[in-house]
Amino acid sequence: MRKIIVAIDGYSSCGKSTVAKQLAQYAGYTYVDTGAMYRAVALAVNRAGVAGQKEQIIALLPKLSITFTQSAGGQHVCLNGEDVEPFIRTLEVGNLASQVAAIGEVRHFLVQQQQELGQAKGIVMDGRDIGTVVFPEAELKLFLTARPEVRAERRLKELQEKGEQPVYEEVLRDVNDRDYRDTHRAESPLRQAQDAIVVDNSDMTKDEQLSYIQHLFDDCINR
Ligand code: DC
Numbered sequence: 001m002r003k004i005i006v007a008i009d010g011y012s013s014c015g016k017s018t019v020a021k022q023l024a025q026y027a028g029y030t031y032v033d034t035g036a037m038y039r040a041v042a043l044a045v046n047r048a049g050v051a052g053q054k055e056q057i058i059a060l061l062p063k064l065s066i067t068f069t070q071s072a073g074g075q076h077v078c079l080n081g082e083d084v085e086p087f088i089r090t091l092e093v094g095n096l097a098s099q100v101a102a103i104g105e106v107r108h109f110l111v112q113q114q115q116e117l118g119q120a121k122g123i124v125m126d127g128r129d130i131g132t133v134v135f136p137e138a139e140l141k142l143f144l145t146a147r148p149e150v151r152a153e154r155r156l157k158e159l160q161e162k163g164e165q166p167v168y169e170e171v172l173r174d175v176n177d178r179d180y181r182d183t184h185r186a187e188s189p190l191r192q193a194q195d196a197i198v199v200d201n202s203d204m205t206k207d208e209q210l211s212y213i214q215h216l217f218d219d220c221i222n223r
Pocket of ligand 1: 012035126129
């Protein structure tokens, strides 16, 4: 059976990673969470105390090694060999990730690594620019979206499950701010590839969405 590249892009908190993981498992493919890579860079920037300082951030890049490791809880991202998964899923790191992701040199640094990861195909990669920049030739491109209020509710739950005590209005503002930054930055702004299939999952259950996407995948590999 031929192996393909599945590119999943979309707004933050659309459930991209959930569906990407499920599809990768269904297909027997490798899953790559590119948001985790930007978050790992953001964490490094935070630790180095250079947030907001573009030149220092760029100077930090050659010192960073971003890899993935498989653990019982799934795939974890490592920063210079340290499993940093427990530190990268906070609102603070998410916001900083969105800021460092606007720097061209950071994008170039990570896009190169992402392209290498997809060389052998058989990969499901999610992010903001996978179908447009990283793999414009991907055989299957999905663009996930949902209403901002629905995404804020989902993010709220996720944060609560991690023991944080978020305020809904702040989470909604964060979702809207992040959408704005991700779609308005000069470098690879989030946009839908012309040949992407749009999936608005605001009113879909996870099962409905998965079976729809599995059909799209099956159609694609049998084409
Ligand atoms: O998907 P996420 O929330 O983990 O991503 C964190 C930030 O990284 C997000 O605000 C935008 C950025 N990002 C990006 O610019 N390009 C990608 N391919 C993935 C994430």
